Amino acid sequence: MRDEQGKPHTKEDICAHWADEYDRHLGAIVTPIYQTSLFTRKTMNHGYTYTRVANPTTEVVERKIAALEEGEAARCFSSGMAAITAALMSVLEKDSHVVCPLNVYAPTKAFLESYMAKFGVEVTFVSGEDVADFERALRPNTKAIYLETPLSNVFTLQDLRAIATLARSRGIVTIADNTWATPLYQNPIACGIDLVVHSATKYMGGHSDILAGVVVGSEAAMEGLTHRERGMFGAAMDPHQAWLLLRGLRTLPVRMRQHQESALAIAAFLEAHPQVERVLYPGLPSHPQYELGRSQMSGYSGLIGFVPKGSKEQVQRFIKRLELFQEGPSWGGFESLINSPGLWIDEATSRATGMPLNLLRISLGLEHTGSLMDDLDRALAQMNS
Ligand SMILES: Cc1ncc(COP(=O)(O)O)c(C=O)c1O
Known part of the structure; x- marks a missing residue:
């Protein structure tokens, strides 16, 4: 400019x-x-x-x-x-x-x-x-x-x-x-x-x-x-x-750098996690439109979708066990948030919209990347108990 x-x-x-x-x-x-x-x-x-x-x-x-x-x-x-x-x-x-x-x-x-x-x-x-x-x-x-x-x-x-x-x-x-x-x-x-x-x-x-x-x-x-x-x-x-x-x-540029750093690390961590079925994040090379993303975006923000393995009750337990993530609908702020759009749809809606059942959405805030990862890891480990 x-x-x-x-x-x-x-x-x-x-x-x-x-x-x-x-x-x-x-x-x-x-x-x-x-x-x-x-x-x-x-x-x-x-x-x-x-x-x-x-x-x-x-x-x-x-x-x-x-x-x-x-x-x-x-x-x-x-x-x-x-x-x-x-x-x-x-x-x-x-x-x-x-x-x-x-x-x-x-x-x-x-x-x-x-x-x-x-x-x-x-x-x-x-x-x-x-x-x-x-x-x-x-x-x-x-x-x-x-x-x-x-x-x-x-x-x-x-x-x-x-x-x-x-x-x-x-x-x-x-x-x-x-x-x-x-x-x-x-x-x-x-x-x-x-x-x-x-x-x-x-x-x-x-x-x-x-x-x-x-x-x-x-x-x-x-x-x-x-x-x-x-x-x-x-x-x-x-x-x-x-x-x-x-x-x-x-402070947008410094905040976005931190959101992106956490999101890239956590998306890769979730993708490799045995308790996770799928991660939806354009910053992952496995995203089907990764190349298109690279051609029209120069970076990625901190809002990620992922689908944990397990029943609806287990997924709800996972959410409750998180300590750093608050449950709420918005995103893009300093605070980490989780919400659960895929818990409230039926199979027919999932098929019609392509939104996976059990889809969770996390907005990564400005907390330490390692602390956020540990919180997710601990809650995923506890979702079956
Ligand atoms: C992608 C997107 N566009 C627009 C809006 C609407 O913005 P606002 O809540 O500021 O009216 C939202 C709100 O969540 C959103 O997620």
């Missing part, structure tokens, strides 16, 4: 300093929180009017994330779902059609499948591993292809470059949820995708203390979001939330 003077910046530099504008804030090394709903302008024409439209604290976050994603501009929202629904609403029209991977994040799926049906929008779900899945699903009224790669429950990938090329040739807008890889390890816009969405609640925030969302894309598309989807639905980010997200971004 290059600044206005053409000076190159690494992602670490962007997280540390990009868009901070110290002179504008009396040299404050930390951008102040402009905790205000409105801006008066009797004596000064600074361009700000109302925080739902623009806020100086939120703008710093938006400029940093746009630079990290190699996009022209970004807009922050009150949560990841607010960002996702705004991006989709900005593209879909009445009676239009969208194609999306079947195992996309469940509320995104529900929004497309049930909620948008009241506007006549139809959705075709595909497995998504092959670009031909998308090509076959296209219709004359297809307006969007929505992606999430890697998928945060089954960890399969979609080919960003191939799908972007297909969509461009048909005038279809592409949107990609990049929450798993983060802008440090994957940049869909550089692969030809039009809009990137994030749940910044996860790694970008990193401390499990905020909900946050962001959309990245062209200046024109972001201007549209400001006045239409964010302006009208009103799911803007609060300035204090933006400040906490800014603080999370400062």
